[in-house]
Amino acid sequence: MASDLARRTEEPQAPRVFRPTTKSPLGPVKIASAVSAVAPLLALLAILGILVGQALPAVKYNGLGFFVHNVWHPGNFYLQPVTTNGVLHPAQAEYGAWAIIVGTVLSSLIALVIALPTSLGAALVVSKLLGPRVRSALGVFLELLAGIPSVVFGLWGTLTIGPLLSRDIYPIVAKHMPDVFILRWFRGSTGAGEGLLTSGIILAAMIIPIIASTSRDLFTQVPKLTEEGAEALGMTRMEVTTKVTMPWVSAGIIGATVLGLARALGETMAVAMVSGSVLGTLPTNIYSTFNTIAATIVTTLDSALIDGTGLAVRTLAEAALALMVVTLLANVGARLLVRKVSTTALPVGRGV
Amino acid sequence: MKNNYLGKETHGMAPKRPLLAAGLMGVAGLAASACGSSSSATTTSSTTATTAASATTQANAAPNYAATETPPTANVALQETGSTLLYPLFNLWAPDYHTQYSNISITTAGTGSGTGIADAASGTVDIGASDAYLSPTQTGQTPTLINIPLAISAQEIVVHIPGVTQQLHLTGQVISDIYQGKIKYWNDPAITALNSGVNLPHLAIAPLHRSDSSGDTFLFTQYLSKADPNGWGSANGPQFGTTVAFPAVPTALAEQGNGGMVTGCAQTAGCIAYVGVSYASQASKAGLTLAAISNQAGQFLVPTAAGIQAEAKNFIGQVPANEAISLIYGPGATSYPIINFEYAIVNTKQSDPNKAQAIKAFLTWAIDPAHGNATSYVSQVNFQPLPTSVATLSLAQIAKIGG
């Protein structure tokens, strides 16, 4: 399975092939392949460069307050545009991404809270209790889950599971949840199925493949001898897991979790379909409609084009840049962490 | 000018109702389905036929469509993107135009007004479609960009309150307060006072707005700004635009496109939404109830042929040469307050003379009541044909397209 190919082996430690010492007929292949290998780096730099270039005027106009204020007002296009700080913009334009930052973080955290224990539980059961045949069967489900297009998740979320939850589950939860600390968030109006919790559930299903497949591979790598030794010492299965297996692979799991988080933060279509899409509104409970950075870009880029001064489009670049920096840090951090401590490489891309 | 419309009738494209036939002056027959569907013709339309018939007609000479209606002989491929509201009409026009002139092909795409305007400005496409006229931010960036009205559209307000089937009366002020979160429940005294005899439940109101940039949002917020000048329209209010900062209301929902508004409202008990009339039949099929809204004279109206004609009449004499004008909230007891022009956005500066000629020819064909503006086309999407005086102005703008 491709996933296993990609994951199970770290980069080849030593070149196992040949070392062309002299000028060989391999020249053209080497040049073409070198150019190709540089392409992703160039693409990465181009994306960063274009984003920074686009975002710069918006950064200048919106200021640092962009990240802490909660307002999304493209301005009045039907008044004469104004110049502030050398940036031409529609009159009264004011942008603050606080609400979509909060929405992005909260929906991803909800997804993690659901996906992490589920993935770990499933991976443990499969790798420790069941045979290799079942393990590969789980692989089929995970691959399928990772392969289902984002819009299809959204379709399922908005037409099936969202309405179902909001009709049969949410009202019961909201009614019986005690009015204390964090549980207070589960009380109140439960809406029509589009909102934070529904998005978190959909996102969880989307990041489970990344966390589950990586942890399954990690668990199978823990030396049998160590675990059997612990069991021989009288530990129960759960104790072996919490005291021996988990510590052994914890860094890898943290890495996979961070990678899953990065994916949830950047997920676009499914969230755009189940978030409720409201802008500039902070959620009041866990069922509230909201919006994320990625979903805001996809649903409002078209609208932003109406702004002839370009500020709206550039503001979206600023938001995209912020999102990209966060996901990049998460990605790089996760990979470095895992590379240091484990022989299992993290999956590339969607983690199929 | 009447001859154009009469000529059209003899071609078998007569409006389906006598009411509309009587209204054939500046504005010819409204979409048959808008007036025939659901309850839309119930409120105040009965008196309007005579009002409309006595309206002044424009004294302009008949517009000279023939001058720019000949396409080039070369093969030209035109691209259109933009408004999803105009998209269905372009989809009716494009194949028929290609049938008539096989050397001209037109690709259409409903991408949203924003993309339409931006692509027309950048030259990525030849024709952009927009529900809103160009703003100074756009014409400032691209002075050669023009907006050409192609037809008249209107907007309706719908509500979804389980158990209530009567037509609600809502003032612009009340709707403004609802969208600002000041009125939270359907049995608020401000609403019950307008609707004696209707048993309104204590149900939270969910105001829906568009998440995408939309001519409908433009029209709706302009109506609120004019009907509530000290609140919505004040310097500190949300004011109007294709995208505005809707006040934070916990029950608010944003939806993509007119379709999203209809399905979203149908799914949400307690909702209120604004929808283009081209979605009138879908809205009533989805179980949404049309609300009668107050006009400047304080009358409660739903969109009808006569109401739209009366409203259009208020403004037709004032349409400026660049045709950027709001048709919202005019005077007159019978004027439905939310109507608008549907625009084609074109860059007058075209590098290819053949393409310029093709754009001119196609747009002329589109506004010609003998062709694209015939009721057989516009009624399918519930639009109104252009008044003759506006068509004359549009022709003058079309003539500017060139090198």
Place this chain on the structure above:
Amino acid sequence: MARNQEALTRIRVRTRRRKAASTVAISMGVIALALVTVPSVWIVAQVAWKALPHMSWSVITTPGVGLGGGLENEIVGTLMITFGVAVVAGFIGVMSGIYLSQFARGRAAGLLRGASEVLAGIPSIVVGYVGYISMVVTFHWGFSLGAGLITLSAMVVPYIAKTTEVSLGQVPSSYVEGAEALGLKPGQILRTISLRSALPGIATGLIVALAIAVGETAPLLYTAGYSQNLPHVALTHSPLGYLTYAVWTFYNEPSTRAVQLSFDAAFLLIVLVLALIAASRIIVARASRHRETA
């Protein structure tokens, strides 16, 4: 052992509780396993349930008309985009993988590898935004096949490069050494030995990358655009439809036919993705059987 009798007693007392806790933990694990498998089955079943009753040939053989018609334009568009990605991303990805496994050394290799992996982690809408600003607007390509497939390629090249590199790295060194001993030139070794035995792995990576490309929406919305006409074979200035767009625009329309088309498109997407995954699994299974017998 008996040194601490007291402790031993305490442990005995706790044993039952510990065993019970373990059982609870195991059953929660089983529930978790169910939770992992349920969504994929549910989604596939739901989409099939909603799509199959009104699925017909006409859906596949007629292009869209307004909110009705069929999905022919989207199907052809998806196939064209996927084919384009296979060519562009396939070439760059495989070549990149060859370079990383055969030639790259030290820090430069680490940098290229890292850049590639990080590229794969960029949110798809960000890549789409950049594709729109650069190719559609600045290069004046307009909404087009070219802009769409280059944007998508940027997203899947890292995946293909990684699988290629790993597959080449897994070629037994004995094969290569044997070939060297026989006096084969490096180019011949790469072509006839390394690439050949790594082929199943490379093909699998490519197929899975295509499955990802088939299912993407956000990078295409503002690069490939949309059209209800059958796509032209042109790289620029010609927008085209694709299946994910149909799901995204039709699901929310107040028209039964439009919602049906949305589910039809979702169903076709799932069938395509399943077919690609199945193909990759068959290749892997065959290759490993071949390797075992060889």
